[in-house]
Amino acid sequence: MNLYAIRAIYRFEMARTFRTLMQSIASPVLSTSLYFVVFGAAIGSRMGEVGGVSYGAFIIPGLIMLSLLNESISNASFGIYMPKWAGTIYELLSAPVSYVEVVLGYVGAAATKSVILGLLILVTARLFVAYEIQHPFWMVAFLLLTAVTFSLFGFIIGLWADDFQKLQVVPLMVITPLTFLGGSFYSISMLPPVWQKITLFNPVVYLVNGFRWSFYGTADVNVVVSAAATVGFLLVCLGIVWWIFRTGWKLKS
Amino acid sequence: MPPLDASISMPDAIVSVQGLSKTYKTGFQALKRVDLEIRRGEIFALLGPNGAGKTTLISIVCGIVNGSEGTVTVDGHDIVRDYRAARGLIGLVPQELSTDAFESVWATVKFSRGLFGKAPDPAYLEKILRELSLWEKKDSKIMTLSGGMKRRVLIAKALAHEPRVLFLDEPTAGVDVELRHDMWQMVHRLRESGVTIILTTHYIEEAEQMADRIGVINRGELVLVEDKHTLMRKLGKKQLSLQLQTPLESVPEGLGEWPLELSADGSCLTYTFDAQGERTGIAELLRKLNALGIDFKDLHSSESSLEDIFVSLVRSRA
Numbered sequence: 001m002n003l004y005a006i007r008a009i010y011r012f013e014m015a016r017t018f019r020t021l022m023q024s025i026a027s028p029v030l031s032t033s034l035y036f037v038v039f040g041a042a043i044g045s046r047m048g049e050v051g052g053v054s055y056g057a058f059i060i061p062g063l064i065m066l067s068l069l070n071e072s073i074s075n076a077s078f079g080i081y082m083p084k085w086a087g088t089i090y091e092l093l094s095a096p097v098s099y100v101e102v103v104l105g106y107v108g109a110a111a112t113k114s115v116i117l118g119l120l121i122l123v124t125a126r127l128f129v130a131y132e133i134q135h136p137f138w139m140v141a142f143l144l145l146t147a148v149t150f151s152l153f154g155f156i157i158g159l160w161a162d163d164f165q166k167l168q169v170v171p172l173m174v175i176t177p178l179t180f181l182g183g184s185f186y187s188i189s190m191l192p193p194v195w196q197k198i199t200l201f202n203p204v205v206y207l208v209n210g211f212r213w214s215f216y217g218t219a220d221v222n223v224v225v226s227a228a229a230t231v232g233f234l235l236v237c238l239g240i241v242w243w244i245f246r247t248g249w250k251l252k253s
Numbered sequence: 254m255p256p257l258d259a260s261i262s263m264p265d266a267i268v269s270v271q272g273l274s275k276t277y278k279t280g281f282q283a284l285k286r287v288d289l290e291i292r293r294g295e296i297f298a299l300l301g302p303n304g305a306g307k308t309t310l311i312s313i314v315c316g317i318v319n320g321s322e323g324t325v326t327v328d329g330h331d332i333v334r335d336y337r338a339a340r341g342l343i344g345l346v347p348q349e350l351s352t353d354a355f356e357s358v359w360a361t362v363k364f365s366r367g368l369f370g371k372a373p374d375p376a377y378l379e380k381i382l383r384e385l386s387l388w389e390k391k392d393s394k395i396m397t398l399s400g401g402m403k404r405r406v407l408i409a410k411a412l413a414h415e416p417r418v419l420f421l422d423e424p425t426a427g428v429d430v431e432l433r434h435d436m437w438q439m440v441h442r443l444r445e446s447g448v449t450i451i452l453t454t455h456y457i458e459e460a461e462q463m464a465d466r467i468g469v470i471n472r473g474e475l476v477l478v479e480d481k482h483t484l485m486r487k488l489g490k491k492q493l494s495l496q497l498q499t500p501l502e503s504v505p506e507g508l509g510e511w512p513l514e515l516s517a518d519g520s521c522l523t524y525t526f527d528a529q530g531e532r533t534g535i536a537e538l539l540r541k542l543n544a545l546g547i548d549f550k551d552l553h554s555s556e557s558s559l560e561d562i563f564v565s566l567v568r569s570r571a
Contacts (some may be wrong), residue, residue, distance in 0.1 A: 001339070008367025008482040012360075019355065087351030091410065094315040094345050095368045252319050253277055 002091070005097045009105025010112075013079050017113050024118060028067050032121045035063050036128040039185065044129075050187050051218045052053035056129035060122070061212040062184025068118045068143065069150050069179055069204070073171050076154030077112035081161050093252065099245035103155065110151035111144070118143050131215060138223075145230050146207055152237035159250055178204045188220045203233060266290040267449050268314065273323035275309050276471075283309040285324070285473040289450055291418075296444055298464035298481075299453045302567055306473040307453040308348060311420050315345045327418060341369060344416030348423040348453075350403045354396035358387055358406055361395060362413050369414030381409050384439065401432045408439070419443060421452040425459060437463055457563060459487075471567045486527070491556050493524040493535060495527060498548040508543050511538050522549075 017024045042057030047055040083089040092102065126132065133139050161167040182204030188196050199205055200221070210226025213219035218225070244250070268291035268388060275284040283306045291297050301307050312318035314325050316336060325332045330339040354363050362378050382388045385405040390398060395406055405422070421440070424501045440450055440463055454460055460467050460481075467484055469477040479487075499517035511534060514523045526533050542549070 002370040004367045004370050004372065008364050011367075012364050014354075015360065016355075080278065083353075086353065087347075087349050088353055090315075090317055090347050090351060091368065093317045094343065095339060096340040097368065098337075098371055146440070248319060252317065 002097050002101050005084070005095060006071075006101050006105045006108070009102065010109045013075075013106060013109030014112065016079070017075075017109075024071075024113065025120065028071055028117055028124070029124055030121050032063050032067055033124055033128070034058070036125055040125075040129050051216065053127065053131075053216050053218075057131040057184055057216075058187075058212075060125050060129065060131050061215050062123050062179075062182075062208045063125075064118050065146065065182075065204070065208050065211055066179045066184055066196070068104040068114050068123055068146050068155075069175055069207075070135050070171055071117050072110055072114040072147050072150035073154035073157060073175060075113050075159035076107055077161065077167055077171075079106050079110055079160035080112055080155055081167055084158075085164075088121070089251070099242070102245075103152070103241055107148065107151045107155050110154060113149040114147040114151065115143055131210075133215050134217045135214040139211070142211045142227075143235065145227075149230060149234040149237060152234065152241060154210070156237060156240050156244065159244055175204075178202050179208075185219060203229060206230060263566065264295050264354060267293040267328050268451070269326045270310070270314070271324050272322050273310070273313065273325060274323050275306075275313060275318065283473050284320075286314075287470075287473070287475050289475060292466070294357055294444065294449055295446055295465040296440060296450045296452070296502065298460035299451065299470055300455065300457065300460055300467060300563060301453070301470035302455060305470045307470055308422055309424055309473075310470070311345070311451070311453065315420060316340055337370075340461070342417045344411035344419045345410045346404075346407050346419070346421045346424060348426065349410050350400060350407065352403055352406060354394070354397045356395055357392050358395060358409070359391040360396075361406065362409050363411040366413040371414045377415070378409075378413060381412050384442075385409050386435070399430065401428055402540065404428060404432065408436075412443075413540055418449045418451070421450065423453055423455075425454070425456065433459075469563060469566055476566050489532075490525055490527060491554055493526070493538075493552060493554045495524075495542075495549040496520065496523045496551040497522060498550055501547070505545055505547070508538070508541060516525070 036056065036059075039059055044055035044059070049055070050058040060234050083092060100214060156168065157170050181199065182202050183199070184204075189204065191199060206229035207227040209219040209221045210223050210230065213223045213226070263418075268289075270287055270289040273284055273287045274282070276282045287306075287310065289310075299307050299310070309318060313320045313331060314327070316332060316339075325339075325450070327339040327342050330336075330342070332339045356364070357380070359382075362382065363373065366373065366378065379388065382391055385408060387402070387409055388536075390402065395403060396487050398406065408421075408424075424436055425508050428436070437459075440452070444450055452459075452463065464481050466478065466480050468475055468479075497520050501515060502519060503523075504515050504522070511524055514525075516523070524538060526535070
């Protein structure tokens with residue numbers, strides 16, 4: 001195992017984050033705070049409780065998930081797309097590193113960033129609404145699992161993309177709608193019966209509900225199913241990454 | 254200890270390429286069964302026109318492109334099966350100025366060393382940066398540097414992990430005279446420290462100045478590999494052409510000691526000689542011609558250059 005290489009990639013990626021502190025940390029925290037102000041404090045005060053918790057508190061897990069998914073994907077996809085775009089990928093390809101080391105470096109850094117961000121949002125939320133965390137261990141576990149899974153997914157997008165538009169299209173056109181429709185802002189029991197069924201095909205439903213369960217002990221779907229679905233997606237992403245590196249797809253001619 | 258398959262290559266070969274072919278997905282065949290042995294500690298220049306396959310060859314050895322057929326070993330390590338050992342020995346300075354624009358010089362060089370699995374060694378990195386006149390710029394962002402400076406950064410990155418084999422892909426393309434001379438000096442210093450250097454170029458002057466051996470590649474085929482001095486001797490031939498007053502039927506017997514060729518119409522005698530030899534024999538030849546009563550109306554001498562040979566090699570296969 002080339003530990004120096006993993007460390008070099010990891011540090012390089014983390015340095016990129018801290019260089020762009022405003023963009024990578026401050027702006028997601030700010031935009032999530034705006035959600036809390038608007039939905040939690042302003043509109044939420046006029047709404048009843050959902051599943052036994054105030055609306056402001058109800059949306060916290062969903063909002064953290066929303067940021068976590070978007071940031072994991074954009075961090076990881078950008079991290080590997082930039083060297084491809086700038087041409088510096090030659091160095092990675094010519095280095096004595098295995099694919100496992102490359103993934104550990106890039107995905108590890110991207111996941112670290114999103115976890116930091118998730119925790120920052122959690123702390124920020126405290127300024128606006130009171131909440132409790134019933135299962136802190138599972139909360140952290142879901143946070144880590146989601147961050148790693150979607151960083152891997154972002155890494156795949158970054159390898160696949162050959163222009164900036166492709167880099168943006170999946171987060172904007174797929175992830176954002178899925179997150180908004182995935183029960184971040186409502187309980188799926190509020191939906192008409194047909195949509196309740198359709199919604200179960202949305203993977204984000206399982207992420208948000210598993211995470212919400214770790215906060216308040218209630219969820220629309222079984223927490224075991226949530227965890228299993230997330231782990232399942234993680235394995236699918238690992239499989240795709242393994243295939244990409246084995247074939248050199250989009251990396252080596 | 255070298256593995257068994259090293260025994261089939263030259264004992265002093267550090268890079269051994271055997272039957273290497275590359276066909277891209279587009280169907281373009283960039284390399285056609287190339288065999289090449291690079292000797293330990295030499296400076297090898299790979300010459301060839303654009304699109305000849307120079308960069309493809311280097312890219313395969315370095316692991317950036319997959320070969321279609323054939324094997325490559327670096328110091329006995331197969332570049333596919335034993336890629337870690339092979340790649341760890343190699344440093345690559347690519348043709349394109351691809352750099353991390355927002356990084357500092359120091360950070361990017363440190364990154365390269367780590368990526369190649371070496372423990373941090375700030376003193377060594379400082380030495381490299383000083384040698385490349387980059388030390389003053391170590392905290393500058395790469396994007397603020399000039400093209401020549403960026404080229405130096407790429408060299409520093411390639412040297413950061415103390416490679417034993419250095420590939421320089423068109424190192425002096427678009428580089429000013431001063432940097433070019435600096436680079437030549439640096440290459441010689443590296444060679445003295447035991448590093449094997451393989452450079453590609455289409456500047457023949459550069460190959461003449463720097464290389465121990467020269468290989469010419471064209472349309473994916475290695476058409477010539479020769480010691481530079483042997484090549485220069487071959488190329489050091491001069492020709493003296495004499496336009497005769499009256500055409501001859503054949504070369505007169507009295508001129509047998511000179512290797513002369515008579516043109517088809519008998520009006521031109523050509524004498525080929527070694528310009529670097531001690532006696533060219535021109536004076537004697539002219540005296541003999543005079544004695545034999547052969548008059549000439551004009552004479553001129555010409556010298557073939559590496560460029561001529563290169564062009565003729567490349568043309569004849571076009």
